[in-house]
Amino acid sequence: KLLLEVKDLRAVVAESKQEILKGVNLVVYEGEVHAIMGKNGSGKSTFSKVLVGHPDYEVTSGSIVFKGENLLDMEPEERSLAGLFMSFQSPVEIPGVSNIDFLNMAYNARRRKLGLPELGPIEFYGYIAPKLDLVNMKIDFLNRNVNEGFSGGERKRNEILQLAVLGAELALLDEIDSGLDVDALRDVAKSVNGLLTPKNSVLMITHYLRLLEFIRPTYIHIMDDGKIVRTGDISIAKVLEKEGYKAISAM
Numbered sequence: 001k002l003l004l005e006v007k008d009l010r011a012v013v014a015e016s017k018q019e020i021l022k023g024v025n026l027v028v029y030e031g032e033v034h035a036i037m038g039k040n041g042s043g044k045s046t047f048s049k050v051l052v053g054h055p056d057y058e059v060t061s062g063s064i065v066f067k068g069e070n071l072l073d074m075e076p077e078e079r080s081l082a083g084l085f086m087s088f089q090s091p092v093e094i095p096g097v098s099n100i101d102f103l104n105m106a107y108n109a110r111r112r113k114l115g116l117p118e119l120g121p122i123e124f125y126g127y128i129a130p131k132l133d134l135v136n137m138k139i140d141f142l143n144r145n146v147n148e149g150f151s152g153g154e155r156k157r158n159e160i161l162q163l164a165v166l167g168a169e170l171a172l173l174d175e176i177d178s179g180l181d182v183d184a185l186r187d188v189a190k191s192v193n194g195l196l197t198p199k200n201s202v203l204m205i206t207h208y209l210r211l212l213e214f215i216r217p218t219y220i221h222i223m224d225d226g227k228i229v230r231t232g233d234i235s236i237a238k239v240l241e242k243e244g245y246k247a248i249s250a251m
């Protein structure tokens with residue numbers, strides 16, 4: 001079943017009107033894993049931020065349909081409640097708010113929207129505790145303040161935990177591999193794989209073949225100058241790793 005359809009999407013920086021996305025086309029079906037690769041500054045992060053409705057950008061033309069609905073008519077909050085999840089390259093610290101309270105609030109917001117009763121702290125604890133294994137986290141991780149003093153690997157695993165709690169249908173993962181050593185990378189990849197179902201899809205942005213060897217994408221897309229210029233399988237990433245982006249443009 002079709003999950004996301006992006007057509008000729010153009011977007012500018014809201015402040016300067018500088019065009020960053022110059023006609024992006026992408027179709028994602030349920031159960032697929034898509035990877036977007038591309039040079040620094042090609043527009044990958046902008047694309048994922050435009051999908052979640054980041055206020056720094058304005059869509060000037062094109063369309064985004066998510067689960068049959070026009071995403072561009074929806075506020076960022078509504079997009080998230082509709083099942084779109086985004087992890088950020090630099091998740092913020094939220095001093096004074098424990099990780100478990102933060103996740104509980106986010107989860108209750110989702111439940112209210114679905115007309116379900118909220119979960120109190122004890123019920124929520126029961127809900128989240130089994131998910132800790134998935135991200136290889138100890139219980140005390142939940143009592144620490146959001147992102148405060150988290151190592152790079154812990155931040156990434158926490159993002160995956162947020163995803164596990166909220167249960168998005170389309171997860172946008174922007175460089176979840178950045179700054180991770182190979183063991184941490186394998187852990188994070190394992191967690192993402194553990195969340196994949198025939199109904200859920202992942203759109204991940206990465207520079208590295210390593211991640212793609214752990215999380216096997218259905219399709220790999222190359223973004224260049226605000227457009228997806230090539231789509232293929234893992235072999236594209238292998239050419240890229242060996243010969244760089246020049247080789248891809250020549251293909």
Ligand code: ADP
Binds near residue numbers: 013044047056
């Ligand atoms: P990538 O994630 O592929 O490295 P980005 O989407 O972050 O690329 O950025 C694409 C281009 O758009 C870059 O040249 C970047 O400087 C510019 N850009 C992105 N967001 C903004 C912004 N908020 N203000 C000004 N320029 C921006």
Ligand code: MG
Binds near residue numbers: 040041045
């Ligand atoms: Mg970048």
Ligand code: MG
Binds near residue numbers: 044045046
């Ligand atoms: Mg980026």
